[in-house]
Amino acid sequence: QVRVVESGGGLVQIGGSLKLSCTVRALSGSISYIANMAWHRQKSNDERDLIAQITRDGRTTYSDSNMGRFIISADNDRNSVFLEMSDLKPEDSALYFCSAESVVVDGGRYPELWGQGTLVAVSS
Secondary structure (H helix, E strand, O other), rough: OOEEEEEEEEEOOOOOOOEEEEEEEEEOOOOEEEEEEEEEEEOOOOOEEEEEEEEOOOOOOEHHHHOOOOEEEEEEOOOOOEEEOOOOOOHHHHHEEEEEEEEEOOOEEEEEEEEEEEEEEOOO
């Protein structure tokens, strides 16, 4: 069994910063490969939107709406991905999810895994 665990959410004031973390953990066996990891967010009653994605070789893709305020990075050795968010605005308040694609554990492959999300609230 493999889990995706996010952390780092919380309450922050307008203009503040947060760093979200996400780690893929195998409860048994070893993770040998993760193709891509990404961050998404979902506001109340809205669809889940992609924020940024990073491939294993470090190529990044960002949603245009982030306007350079968010930076994605990864630590492949720790099967982790991070999202540094700055100049936060009330409209950034959402549940932030991490996803991992093509996760290989002891020869078996999980096409796509999702975490439970971490809540970010930006207050005025």
